[in-house]
Amino acid sequence: MMSTAPALSVRSLRKAYDDIIAVDGLDVEVRARECFGLLGPNGAGKTTTIEICEGLLDHDGGTVELFGGNWEHDADALRQRIGISLQETQLSEKLSVRETLTLFRSFYDHPKSVVDVVALVQLDEKLNARVGALSGGQKQRLAVACALIGDPELLFLDEPTTGLDPQSRRQLWDVIDRFRASGGSIVLTTHYMDEAERLCDHIAIVDHGKVIARGTPRELIESLGAEQVIEFAAAGHTPFSIEALAKLDGVRAARIDAGTYALQASELHRAVPAVLAFLAANNAALTELRTHSATLEDVFVSLTGRHLRND
Amino acid sequence: MIDRDQKPRTPRPFRDSQISQLTLVRLREFIREPEALFWVFIFPILMAAGLGLAFRNRPADKVKVAVVEHAGILPPLVATRLAADSALIVQVMPADSALEALRIGKVAIVVIDTVMTEVTYRYDPAREESRTARLVVDDILQRASGRADALTARESHVTERGARYIDFLIPGLLGMNLLGSGVWGLGFALVDLRRKKLLKRLVATPMSKAQFLASFMLSRLVMLVLEVVILVGFGVIAFHVPMRGPLWVLAFTAVLAAFCFSGLGLLISSRVKTMEGASGLMNAVMLPMWILSGVFFSSANFPVVMQPFIKALPLTAVNDALRANMLQGASLLVILPQLTVIALWTIGCFALALRLFRWK
Numbered sequence A: 001m002m003s004t005a006p007a008l009s010v011r012s013l014r015k016a017y018d019d020i021i022a023v024d025g026l027d028v029e030v031r032a033r034e035c036f037g038l039l040g041p042n043g044a045g046k047t048t049t050i051e052i053c054e055g056l057l058d059h060d061g062g063t064v065e066l067f068g069g070n071w072e073h074d075a076d077a078l079r080q081r082i083g084i085s086l087q088e089t090q091l092s093e094k095l096s097v098r099e100t101l102t103l104f105r106s107f108y109d110h111p112k113s114v115v116d117v118v119a120l121v122q123l124d125e126k127l128n129a130r131v132g133a134l135s136g137g138q139k140q141r142l143a144v145a146c147a148l149i150g151d152p153e154l155l156f157l158d159e160p161t162t163g164l165d166p167q168s169r170r171q172l173w174d175v176i177d178r179f180r181a182s183g184g185s186i187v188l189t190t191h192y193m194d195e196a197e198r199l200c201d202h203i204a205i206v207d208h209g210k211v212i213a214r215g216t217p218r219e220l221i222e223s224l225g226a227e228q229v230i231e232f233a234a235a236g237h238t239p240f241s242i243e244a245l246a247k248l249d250g251v252r253a254a255r256i257d258a259g260t261y262a263l264q265a266s267e268l269h270r271a272v273p274a275v276l277a278f279l280a281a282n283n284a285a286l287t288e289l290r291t292h293s294a295t296l297e298d299v300f301v302s303l304t305g306r307h308l309r310n311d
Numbered sequence B: 001m002i003d004r005d006q007k008p009r010t011p012r013p014f015r016d017s018q019i020s021q022l023t024l025v026r027l028r029e030f031i032r033e034p035e036a037l038f039w040v041f042i043f044p045i046l047m048a049a050g051l052g053l054a055f056r057n058r059p060a061d062k063v064k065v066a067v068v069e070h071a072g073i074l075p076p077l078v079a080t081r082l083a084a085d086s087a088l089i090v091q092v093m094p095a096d097s098a099l100e101a102l103r104i105g106k107v108a109i110v111v112i113d114t115v116m117t118e119v120t121y122r123y124d125p126a127r128e129e130s131r132t133a134r135l136v137v138d139d140i141l142q143r144a145s146g147r148a149d150a151l152t153a154r155e156s157h158v159t160e161r162g163a164r165y166i167d168f169l170i171p172g173l174l175g176m177n178l179l180g181s182g183v184w185g186l187g188f189a190l191v192d193l194r195r196k197k198l199l200k201r202l203v204a205t206p207m208s209k210a211q212f213l214a215s216f217m218l219s220r221l222v223m224l225v226l227e228v229v230i231l232v233g234f235g236v237i238a239f240h241v242p243m244r245g246p247l248w249v250l251a252f253t254a255v256l257a258a259f260c261f262s263g264l265g266l267l268i269s270s271r272v273k274t275m276e277g278a279s280g281l282m283n284a285v286m287l288p289m290w291i292l293s294g295v296f297f298s299s300a301n302f303p304v305v306m307q308p309f310i311k312a313l314p315l316t317a318v319n320d321a322l323r324a325n326m327l328q329g330a331s332l333l334v335i336l337p338q339l340t341v342i343a344l345w346t347i348g349c350f351a352l353a354l355r356l357f358r359w360k
Helices: A046-053 A075-081 A097-105 A114-120 A136-148 A166-181 A193-199 A217-222 A242-246 A268-281 A296-304 B018-031 B034-054 B077-083 B095-103 B128-144 B165-195 B198-203 B209-239 B247-268 B275-292 B304-312 B314-328 B336-356
Strands: A008-017 A020-030 A035-039 A061-066 A082-085 A154-158 A185-190 A202-207 A210-215 A228-235 A251-257 A260-265 A285-293 B063-068 B088-093 B109-112 B120-122
Touching: A008 A046, A020 A035, A020 A046, A020 A202, A020 A210, A035 A046, A035 A193, A046 A061, A046 A154, A046 A185, A075 A082, A082 A136, A097 A114, A097 A136, A097 B018, A114 A136, A114 A166, A136 A154, A136 A166, A154 A166, A166 A185, A166 A193, A185 A193, A193 A296, A202 A217, A202 A296, A210 A217, A210 A296, A217 A296, A228 A268, A242 A251, A242 A260, A242 A268, A251 A268, A251 A296, A260 A268, A260 A296, A268 A285, B018 B034, B018 B165, B018 B209, B034 B165, B034 B209, B063 B077, B063 B095, B063 B128, B077 B088, B077 B109, B077 B128, B088 B095, B088 B128, B095 B109, B109 B128, B120 B128, B165 B198, B165 B209, B165 B247, B165 B275, B165 B314, B209 B247, B247 B275, B247 B314, B247 B336, B275 B314, B304 B314, B314 B336
Parallel strands: A035 A185, A035 A202, A082 A154, A154 A185, B063 B088, B063 B109
Antiparallel strands: A008 A020, A008 A061, A202 A210, A228 A260, A228 A285, A251 A260, B109 B120
16 A cells, blocks of 8 residues: 555654643654554543644644655645544534535545445444434444545544443444554554553553653553552551562562552462461451452553543 | 555535535534524514514504593583594593593593683693694694684595505514524534534544535525525515515625625634623624614614714615615615625625634
C-alpha cells in the first residue's frame, strides 16, 4: 500500500490552556498498520494530544506529521486519509443510520459503500432505524462507522468504549480488529488497561501531559520485574511497615492503598508463604487475600502511585 | 507527504454530492420536528386569522348613553328622544349608578336634564368615544328641540380593500415570519450542532465549509417558498388581501429578506455555545424589531426622533417593502431604498459572521 514511513509522528508536542499545561513535550511514533494506544487517567492530556494530531486544535510547540505531511500544508489531503471518532459527538437523532452515513460518505473522494461499512460495524439490521432509537453501543459503533466510511488509512478513536457495557465494548473491539486486519493504522486513547492490553501493539502511558513509559503491553508489564501481584488486608494490627513487606522473600515492591496492601512478586510459591509467616509473626489475622497477574494498571500505579481510574 | 495514489473523486450521482446531502439533512431535520413545523407554518396563520377577526371592519359601534332618572314615574323626555335614534343605546338610571357606569366605561356619556331648557353632559373629553357621543347626543337633542340644518349633507360610504387592518397585518406577519425562520432556523441549528460537538465532527471530515453554509441557504430558500405561499395565500383567500405589485418583486424582496435574516442568524450563532445563550441573544435581537418595525401597528406611532433609527432596522425595511408592493403596487424602483437597507444588512452580517464564526 505504501512505504514504511510512520503513519503518525509527534515530536516534543506542547499545548497550554491559559496557565494549565495540557501537553508537556510529548513524543509518539505510530507505525503503519499498528494499533497505538495512549493510556492514562482522565486529564492526562490524551484528548488534547489526539485532537492536535487530528488537526482540530493548534499546538504551541513541537511538530506533528501524518504520512510525512502536516496540517499547515496538507490539510485537505490528510482529511481524506484519516477517520475520526471524537469523545462526545452526538449524531443527529432525527436521521437514520443510512442517512447519517450517506451524509458523511458525500465528503470523501473514495468512500466505501454504506452497506459495506454497516456490515463492518454490525449495524445491518439498523440501517433504516433513527439514530435516536439506537443503544449507546450501537451509537458508538455508528460513530466509528462514520470514521470508516471514507476508507481511511489512519483511524483516531478517542475513548471509544467509555460508558459502554461489556458486550458493546467487545463488539467495538471486533470492529477495530477488522479494520487493522484490513491494513489500517489506529491511534486510540483509553483509560481502560484491559482495552489497551487487548487492542494495542504499542502503548504510551501518559500522565500530566508527558509519556512516562512506552513499549508493547508485554514489555511494560515485564518492566515491573514481577508477573504477579498479591493483595491482602489484615485485621487487628498497627499498620505494617512497607519497607518490611518489600523485603519479604520473593517480593519486589510493596505499597498500601486504602487499607489494602499490594505486593509485586515474581514467584507466588515463595512470596505467599512469606506473607502468611509475616502476619503470624505480627499477630495479625488475614481478612482478604487475592493474587492476579500483573496488568498495565499495576504498571501505572507503580509509576505514579495512583490508579488510572479514580472511581 | 507520502501520497497514496491521487485519483480524482469517484464520480457519483448529484444526489450523493455534498451540497445535496447537506441540504437534504437540513430539510429532513426540519420536517421531522413537528414543533418547528407548527411555529413556522401554522402559527402565523392562526395569528393572522385571530387578529384579522378581532380587528375586522364592523358597523360602527352603538353609542351607550346613560340618562339620569327623575323622581317621578315617567322617564325623562330626553331619554325618549334619544332612544328614538338607532345609533344609540339609552339607559335610564339613578345619578350615582350613571356616574359609576361612566367611570367604568359602560357608558360613554351621562345626560342630566334638570331644567326644561337646559341639559348637562357629563363625560371625559379625553375619551374619543365620549367626544363622539357628545356630538351625536347633542345633535339629536338640538334637532328635537327645533334646530334646523342650514346645509344639506349627502353621504357616500366606501370600504377600501388594502386599507383594512388585515391588509396591514399580512405583510407585517410575513416579515416577522421571515425574521424568525432565518434567525431561529440558522441560529438554533448551528448552535445545536456546536453544542453536540457535531460541528467539530463535521469539520474533522473533508467537508467543504462553503457548501455547508450554502446548504443552510438552500434549505432556507425551499422553506421560504412554502412560508410565503402559505401565509400570503391564506391572506388572499380568507381575507381578500390585495396583491397589487408585481409578483416577482414580492419574490425578490422575500428572497433578499431571507438571506438577510439568515445572515443575522449566522452572526448570532457565530460564537454562542449553549441554547440558553442563543435564545437570549435571539430574543434581544428580534424583540425590539417586533415592536419597532411595524409588524402589528405602524412604526409611524413612534416619535419622530426615533424614525431614522427605526427605518434603518432590517425588519422595518422588509415590512415597508412588502407593504408597498402588496398594498400600493410599488415597483422595484420605488422600494429601492428599502432593498438597499436589506442588502447592506445582509453583506454586513455575513462579513462579520464569517470572520467571527467558530468551527471547532
